[in-house]
Amino acid sequence: MHQRAYDRQCTAEEQRHTEAKSPIRNPKPTLFALALGTFAIGAGEFGSNGVIQLFAADLDVSVPVATYAITAYALGVMIGSPAITLLAARVNRRTLLLGLIALFLLGNGVSALAPDITLFVVCRFVTGSVQGAFFGAGAVVAAYVYGPGKGGKAFATVMGGLTVATVVGSPLGTFVGQHAGWRALYGTVAAVGLLAGAALFAWLPRTDDLRGSSLSGELGALRRRGVWLMVTVAALGVSSIFAVYTFIGPFITDAALRDASLIPIALAVFGLGMALGNHAGGRVADRYESLGLTAGYGGALAFLVLIGVAGENLAVLLPCLFGVGATTMFAIPTIQVRLTSFAPDAPTLMGTLNLAALNLANCLGAIGGAITLDAGWGTLSTVWAGVLLTTTGLLLYTTTVTHIRPTPAPAHAARSSTRAG
The missing domain is CATH 1.20.1250.20 (MFS general substrate transporter like domains)
Structure with a gap:
């Protein structure tokens, strides 16, 4: 609701700017x-x-x-x-x-x-x-x-x-x-x-429309609570993708007991899911405030549980690998839109922080999976680390971020809000 109100607030200035060029x-x-x-x-x-x-x-x-x-x-x-x-x-x-x-x-x-x-x-x-x-x-x-x-x-x-x-x-x-x-x-x-x-x-x-912003404006964005909460939500929630992607090889050879020649196919299936999820998520992010993230994280949790319970069966594992890639990537464009709504005067920095959060997620997912393997819980146990991390990210989002109002774009940043969508 807050996002829609924010979009309506910016629409008039954005339209005037668009028509002027x-x-x-x-x-x-x-x-x-x-x-x-x-x-x-x-x-x-x-x-x-x-x-x-x-x-x-x-x-x-x-x-x-x-x-x-x-x-x-x-x-x-x-x-x-x-x-x-x-x-x-x-x-x-x-x-x-x-x-x-x-x-x-x-x-x-x-x-x-x-x-x-x-x-x-x-x-x-x-x-x-x-x-x-x-x-x-x-x-x-x-x-x-x-x-x-x-x-x-x-x-x-x-x-x-x-x-x-x-x-x-x-x-x-x-x-x-x-x-x-x-x-x-x-x-x-x-x-x-x-x-x-x-x-x-x-x-x-x-075009001068793509000129940068002031350093003070960029630094000011780093003082906003909503920005850092969204970065945390991204790092925690997306980590599940890496709790799976990092260990696809062992999933195929040690859990499903199949030949290593299937690993490239499994990686391609996972990547195809990521590509399709990203495409669909971009369209949803511009229409709904939270659906992309909540549906994406929720769907990822369902596929992770299926892998943990029945991933030894290749007929279950491959569709679920596609599903984890698709649902997690479905959430990422919404993360970007939400980040930018909290710092409309620093869209470039918000995109940079989104990628930084994804790389932190890479570390968290890999480390979480390694911990479960070292504990002797089995090859597929890495998905439970992903379940824990993504659930934490989803709960953090629903209990905190959804209650924070977006930051109105200042008058001088109308062009930035246009460029950042």
Whole structure:
């Protein structure tokens, strides 16, 4: 209810602004360029997991030490991206996105040439720092292109590249790494990033409407209770996706007792669910205040329980893997819309914090699953860690966030609210 009132409050100013500028006749090239950028980012992120043993051996370190590179990437998203977003608060979003893709090319290019684990870890942190900031700025541009009232759809479009990377980019990247060497993976990712950079340069709108905001406005958003509650809700609730995704391999081989050749199929099924859930969630987020999150988290809990009870049966496991991916991703565009409703003057930072929360969720889900495995509760026990975390996130949302009023957009931020939807 509060969200709808907030939307009505902003509609008049947003419409006046929209009518004052010539509409973009064909937004598809811009949206494609943004999605291609996030696809490249996702292929590099997920592909790294598939070649960890290869770069560990080549750089002469153990696999546990090699995981520092994976951790460094996550820290880059959680720490580096918000820092970049704040430092670039006043920069036009077009300029920021082009700078970020250049940094992405540098990080992956040097990763492909790194002679030792130290430089490689540093490069992965730098590359991770691009991710959240790119998603945040990309969501602002996508919302500007779509027009007012479509912030959820805009964020889902930007996220679409990442979800496609889980279905196509990650398996292909792993294949390249296994057959041409792990360095070829990062070279290929850099090549896709170069194509994305060219598309962004050609098709991102050149307009002052995408100029940044003040640093004080961005920092002011960090003092709002609703923002941090939503970040916590996201980190807790989405963690269930990683309590499953991280352990799909053991689910197939140890729980369902099937050949490892089925693991790529299971990963693709999971990724397909993520892609479809993200697409549907973007549409729901713009129409309903909480349905995307409550239905998404609630649906994920149901599928998690089914895996925990009957996941040894492949006929149950595969549909439930699809279901967990779809329902969890269904909630993420609503998280973005709700975050932006609490800080309409800092939409880029809200997108960055959303991605930071998702990477924190990655850590929570993996750690929770590892705890249940170490306790000897069985291969499928990781889903119960997801049940606990997602239930906590859902309860936190329904008992606190739903009672917090959105923050009205200040007059000078009318353009930002238009761009952020």
